[in-house]
Amino acid sequence: MGFFRRLASGTSLVYLTQSALAIQLPPGYDTVWTTQSNNSAGSMPVGGGDVGLNVWAEAGDILFYIAKSGAFDENNSLLKLGRVRLSMDPNPFEMNANSFEQHLNINDGYITFTGDNNTLIKLWVDTVTSGIHTEITSDNHLNLTAYFEAWRLTERPMGSGEEVQTSWGVNSVSEIPLPTQYPDKIDYRHNGVLSYHHNHDTPLTTFQISEQGLGDADPSSFFNPMKNNTFGAFMWSRQLHPGAITSGAYNGTNFTAYNLVSDRLSKSFKLYIGTEQSASTNIDQWAESFIKDALKMEMASQHNTIEWWNAFWDRSYIIINPDAGPDDSGFQVGKNYQYFRYMMACNAKGEYPTRFNGGLFTFDPSYVNPIWYPYTPDFRKWSGGTFTAQNQRLLYWPLLKTGDYDIMQQAFNFYQNILPTSRALGKLYFGLDVALTSEQIDNTGLPNVYEYNANVFSNSQTRDPVLYPAGIDFNDWLSWYQDTANEFVDMILQAKMYNGLDITPWKPFVEYQLAWFDEYYQQRNGLESNGTLIIYPGSGAETYKLAFNSASTVSGLRKTLSDLLSLNQNWSKGNATYYAQYLSRVPATPLHSCPGYSTLTCVAPALNYSFTENNEPTALYTVFPWGEYGLGQPTNLSYAINAYFNDTQSATYHGTYGWRQDQIWFARLGLTEEATANIISRLTDSTTYRFSAFKGPNYDWSPDINHYGSGAIGLQEMLMQTFALNNTQIRLLPAWPSEWTGYFKLQAPFSTVVTANITGPSVSNLVVVPASRLSDVVYGTE
Template sequence: MPCGGGDVGLNVWVEQGDLLFYVSRSGVFDENNVVPKLGRVRVRLSPSPFEAGGSFQQELKLNEGYVEVTGKKGKLNVIIKVWIDVFKPVIHVDINGSSPVSAQAWYESWRTVPGELKGNARSASSYKWAKPGIAVFPDSVRYENNGVLFYHRNRDSTVFDAIVSQQKLEDVKSKLWNPLKNLTYGGWMAGTGMVADKVISGGKYADTPFTGFGLKSKSPSRNVKLNIYLHTDQQKDFAVWKKGLFEIVAKAEPTEWVKTLEWWKQYWQRSYIALNASNKDSASPVWQVGRNYQLFRYMLGCNAYGTYPTKFNGGLFTYDPVFVDSSYHFTADHRNWGGGIFTAQNQRLVYWPMLKSGDFEMMKPQFEFYLRILGNAEIRTQHYWGHKGASFTEQIENFGLPNYAEYGSKRPAGYDPGLEYNKWLEYLWDTSLEFCLMILDQQHFTGTDITRYLPLIESCVVFFDEHYQYLAAQRGAAKLDQNGHLVLFPGSAAETYKMAYNSVTTVAGLKIVLERMVALPSQYGSEAQRTHWKEILRRVPPLSFREMQGHRTIAPAQAWERIQNTEIPQLYPVFPYGIYGIGQPDLETAVNTWKYDTEAIKNRNHTSWHQDNIFCARLGLTEEAAALTIKKLQNSGRRFPAFWGPGHDWVPDHNWGGSGMIGLQEMLMQTHADSIYILPTWPDDWDVQFKLHAPLNTVVEGEWKGGKMVNLKVTPENRRNDVICSKCVANRF
């Protein structure tokens, strides 16, 4: 089961009497942009209450954010509490026995010697299939101060250097931000009353040989505390990194337990959705939806303060791949679709639900990710095409350049070096617009100052305005069409409609983001900037429509060359861009698109990043939304019920869980401008207690029970007049 806090995640389990856990942390990347585990820890007690013949229980204490393991054998009772300090990167293992026990602990590493990624194992790195063999450099592990010091320091040459060379950016290399250079990560494991023990080599867990560096109790005790202190930093001097690590050791205090408990308490009080809470039935798919919504939100909370956003393909909680795919005999560092690669189509679904759950501070890692790589995206635009704007391609590295493998190593002579030579990703620029809208939405929800992010938002829209005029000028004398609109060609509607003309995702994204920019309070942007935003908005072409089975529907583009993936971009004006929805004009056209577009029907799916449940919720299709939400959020079939996947990605599939959360929220509450629609797509027979956040610092709490609204509280009270509830008496409560 998962356990985490701050930016640290553990997979915790008990096996053959030993407590084990994998350690992960946000912002850890090796030379190949793999996100490696920081290691595995094994704890063994003597005498042990966990051996055969005793009683055993392991429980995730959700409200308090920790894992408790209890065992009883004979007269010996032991409670082990595993928790992570939310405010400092420190893992605590607190062991309390009814009588004295001796403890042994091992830091286990499978990276003490050089290795190599081959075959499908390469997909954990940024090189993926584009390099036959990928060298894995060893970590350093040794005893120090009666503890185990472990760390990895990236070598001078990393995938950053390979990508800069591949993508012909050597001339501007000195200007590019490089997060991998001198990156050092690791930690120190020590225990109270524990000393260094022997090293055990030749061990093997699942498919992976390992070496264990042991500690042991000097004498039996009723109370044993084992701590793992973590540190990550970019430093030229290793001594500076090491000093930083032991400063964390010196500042760690037991009193942080109280602060961590309080943080989790506030987290759960901030927002919740509980289904059929008064009638617990673990076999009921509807009850599972409510329970698993909370479990997945817990997993997101474990990376509240990460230096990098929670990864869509496993987050902090990946584990031995052989338990995902029996043919994958790789280390626990593995995940499909890379570690340092951020695929926006998937990442967005992890972060959208944080708006209505009120987890605004947790959105910062995703926003800061784009802000950090903004400079590199603008430099590549200027270098290749000589104009302004940030060109964010799909599948970008953590430094903002296209992924090594997806960019394409076998490219035709003379092919534009600014483009990915890739039939799935070519001309797919518009995914960054969703994160721009996410930032604008947070401002609308909270009133928080987003001045810091305005250059990012502006650069994203300026890119489209300047780049497509640039392309038009390469083809002919006119930069705009006869109506004064941009000609958004070549483009892409998601990865599905390729070489598109006026893609629906690009048009909708530009239209909504620019409208929201213009509507910002006057403190944002100068008069000249605002005039420019309005000019760009006027140049955005309209959406396109087509007739399908006798009904007017939204078209994926004005024209396209081919269809090749399974997305439904023609409904992106419904979600994320909200042009159509409850309480808005012409909803029928959007509903027709779901019902009658044969291409959309063919691509319906509930797994992984598919967002059909969200579409149906926003379209007011209650029966369909409920059925799809159950498929999204019912038990995963794995030991931990919210470890969904692999879907299209990996286990646990975080964009699967995120899209499930969004759909459930939208069934309960939708917002348009300042209006709040309660229970717009909610089944009468689903009892629910909820607390969600809405624009203008509004919180809505309610209970629907037995087909009636029995309680509704709106804070502040003056926002009650903006609440619309068609299920409530006289459409108002």
Template sequence: MKFVFFLFIQLIAASLFNSCLSQQNGLASCNVNWHRQSKNSSGSMPCSGGDIGLNVWVEDGDILFYMAQSGTFDENNTMLKMGRIRIKMSPDLLSNTTFQQQLNIYDGNVIIQAKDIKVVIWVDVFKPVIHAAIQTKKAVSIKASYETWRYEDHSISESKELRSSSYKASQPFDVITYKDVVQFTNNSIVFYHRNRNDVRNIFDYTVHAEHMDSVKESMFNPIANNTFGGMMLADNMKTAGVDSGKYAGTSFRSYSLQTTKPVYQQNIAIILNTKQTTTIGKWMDDLTAIKKSYNSKENFIKTKNWWHQYWNRSYIFIGGIDSSMSINYQLFRYMLGCNAFGKYPTKFNGGLFTFDPVYVDSSYPFSPDFRLWDGGTFTAQNQRLVYYGMLKSGDYDVMKPQFNFYTRIQKNAELRSEVYWHHAGACFTEQIENFGLPNIFEYGLKRPQNFDPGLEYNAWLEYSWETVFEFCNMMLETQHYNNDDISYYIPFIESCLRFYDEHYQMLAKQRGSKVFDSSGHYVLYPTSAAETYKMTYNSTTVIVALQTVLEKLLSLPSPYLDSVKRDRFTTMLQRIPPISFSNINGHTTIAPAQTWQRIQNTESPQLYPVFPWGIYGIGKPGLDTAINTYKQDPQVIKNKSFKGWRQENIFAARLGLTDEAFALTKAKFGAGKHRFPAFFGPGYDWTPDHNWGGTAMIGLQEMLLQADDEHIYLLPAWPKDKDVSFKLHAPHNTIVAAKVKSGKVVYLNVLPASRKKDVIIMLK
């Protein structure tokens, strides 16, 4: 294969020109431009496509980037980096006063240039290939090195470092990150990590500790034979030996390719491959097949065009002194688009863009593989906040990795119900592993004798099962918004509902002779209102989740459900108890539950009927009750913040509280402490904090547009003195584009035009 790049350098120049013309020149203003090199990896910027993420920076004249890909889980379920690339040129042409590094989001690439050099780094959206294309005015010698810190087995002795694996804490056995294989092959460098079958792994350990051995052979196992790595190659470069060094306190070994003579142009390519294969030979065959079939020129155009259509779906541009809000909105959305085709969802705690942890928090001096709350654990309460904003941005295809994460582990969740309680339905916990069981640390190994093996012995997580309905809701909303065919997801939604139906009837039968209360409703006890109100009776979050999902399921067109299922779910809907209320300072407010045992965390589940469930909001009954809850409930007031996953800005926007919504959302979109402005956090989790960015994104969208089946509320929480133009999506295949200038709506376009009559302008 010839990775010829210089033949279409002119295409790159053209794409830069097009970027300036796109979306009223707005996207060009969102490009990130640096005019000095970075001090270290914390001064990196993202560059990605498909399911690959790079952190790119220039340091002391060297171009460096970390490589990450969706699904790189090792034996401990740590999500490992693919390695680090270093490109060094002699003479050094980048240490020049004309230095510039730009993230061009319209084309999805990074351009590094100085007086006599231009380097374009891009990732193919459709094939797992990374390119670094170099063009110079002076002949240079180029060394490209693959750097790995996993050149020997590493025993994780510090309990803090174990937080990056699914073990989370010290074990009575050694937890080892096993070394990778790196080798020179035909003037290329091949590197990979293949999970070993002859050592302890987190899947086997968890299945046994959680008493699921009897069905182990029927379970989905993402760890066995998982193999990830790649090949670095370049025309007219030869192998140049092995060296060693240290970066950010972590030792590494480097394997290099060197140009055979000084050159004016050079393309370096890295092919990645993450797959469960029966043999390493099969994995190598797949890698070679990508190499043989690849056409860089054709795929560069396809990649660029994909990004162009992505940006054409939606946008938000804010004028004046608040423009940084929309810039960071676009930059965060760029990072979400970088995992459009990932096998796994974008992780809330850094996605594909984590860097050396010592630069996030000096108390974590570990390898680049480290992040907090890691392992194969996907915390549902956090993950949902990464994905909700994709509905209004029209990025329905980008939501599929999160949906497929759940459908892939559905059977394992159903087996939990079968083994523990002998009934049907999928039981999904909070802090869930990529194979559908609770994280073993959160499950709790020091458990009382005869404690229900299906429960997490955990003060925060006990009975926290309802968050899965938020993903059911998103699945249903893609049909509501875009008329997507969601037939594939219906069995999943049905199984989640069936669990609650059968489980809470079972619990009621264990306590007494009556299954339902005196009104014929479920007795939803014990439940949990998020992680905060524990051992609840009739949790509000459970009630509104069941009610909303059932109503939306029953409202689907007739082919989705037969008459038997419709009758079953109609009966289930009738059994949902009503929401409970409280009286605070003479005001009626939403209660988090009918009763509860204790308060464990700092969430505000009493406002979940506002978001995500939309029971209360603009144009809906009981808006005053929801506003009272936001303004009067002492727990809500005490915990109000813009930090991390906190969603008070979304509550305020949905309630039409303009000043609070704008102040909190602006604070959320404030630049973080790192050089790239959308590397938020760490908040409560890690950097980049993607649920920090997600809540900011949702809040901004909700200030501009809210909708139900009948109405589109335009600018329901937008300050009249703030200029803005936007294009967002609403239910029933509706797209709304509008522009506000000097307190007036000066442009409004609604597609289809028939929906314009449903628009209610609320600019105050």
């Protein structure tokens, strides 16, 4: 019998038991290793608040990297705070030790190591303070040395290619200077080790303002999270004192270690590492306040953190084949779906969104590719502070059905924070009070340096002021790609629809982002004779360029405006009458005869376009994210199915990894076999890295978080769909394989929670709260 059914039998008793005791994930979801790792690529994630650690044992030592949300340096790299190494003497973890175990306790959110002489190390991160706690006990008396290893201690120019971790650009070009890596400060303070980085200047923003013709603008008017940003760690223990300063190298990167050593042998130790990130101009005051707070860490109880994790898991779950064993593909899919949620939850209280390209859990880049990326542990491809909405959206869409609305707000706040910049750009370049929001956008709201003028830098081309006016990225991949922010607009609206979230803080972003498409294109092109917008030049994602009425844009506007009107909110820039009129101006989604199949009708990527650059079948955006085509909708489903299978222009635009969305489309089209094969490929255990939910780099980086976000959406849509009939229909098991059993709890629109057991093509013990929504439930593809 499954874990869920072991709790109790019978519908009422099952759910009474659940309400009394938070659900526990199956014990098999814990990750347990009985051998040490070779290097940081064999690390295991743990975290909380806004801190993530990569934790591993190597050659008898315990090591972990510390990453913290918002640790942006002068170049907009997202830096590690440092690396910690723990060594004991006599060593219970020496390579010939009799016993070893590293154990991720997923339900309670912590890691343990066990070694000889009943030695136990517990490592956990406080979900309130983001402080790191290490507790050591042993039957043997031990000496402990805790090393804080830092590698940014001198000012140096970055090497060619290394600048990819910054927001200076994705390529080295002579017109853009190679950035300088500025040093951290590290020293012994208050009997501990204080390490921090303070941004004295913002050369990146200065360059952007000049490059993008903003010289007359007041730099202080731009939101700038790099300005005076200060972040660091303070490591201390009552049982340790400052020791020698040593040096070494890890994987080709030199480091200096500030060491804390034990006063005497002991059977137990407690080590604390506080973390902090905030803007400050008074560094001494910042440091003293930070250290004062860190010295209070010994009063914290892990009980509160465990309670937080238990409540988090009880919000939502999809458990598949819980008794099948670790080698079963369905079991692995369910487990790694939960690990995606886990990695997102480690930044649940972060001010900034989790990065699609590694999140808080990147490791030494040479273990991703030793030839291409021989850089420091700070390196990741596609920057640390550039918001690539096309990728980021895949991390946040699945949080609607998991009920993780607190985590979603990071992405909403990102856009609201940069709105003053986005509006200033709209006024400066086009004289419109709208949000000009680019796709590859820095956390300042300004387009990424390289992307803004990529065709100038790489091809020595001159801007055509008609096709590429100032303010629009001059870049074959990203030009006129303004509509991915619409997905975050609709997430905000749906968060209100799902659980009544107060969306007042983000209403300005919603309105000014939508205003771009109505006001700009009317200004540029006027209206068609039938009164609809002429959305040209536009873009179908990165693929269909200089597009006319891109399907992804017009279908998205129709869905977003419909959701806006359904909420019956009070708006400030527009009102219900305006938005109803705006909706009537949105063109129809284009259709055409399928290229290569003249007798078949396909959703078209656009009415027309000039060239293709990437390889996404954006006609399928009408299926997801926008749901215009799908099970239960009044549109002709065959048009979308034909667009996937019978459009020869996009026949090669398919895949099972990275940011691709095929499994989501299959699920929404009711194609069970295809969805299942794809989701198994995507969510089964990694064969590249030791931790089962570390895959990549795919198109981006390792671990590839948007790979898992896309997979999470696909699995949810295989199980429960809620987009049809104005978000009222609850469709269960529309693309669910008959060999998968288990249980689930998911959120649905209108403050609805759906819980049930699954036995292949049927459910049992179905509970829908409120009960009035039970009449909205349908099954399969009916």
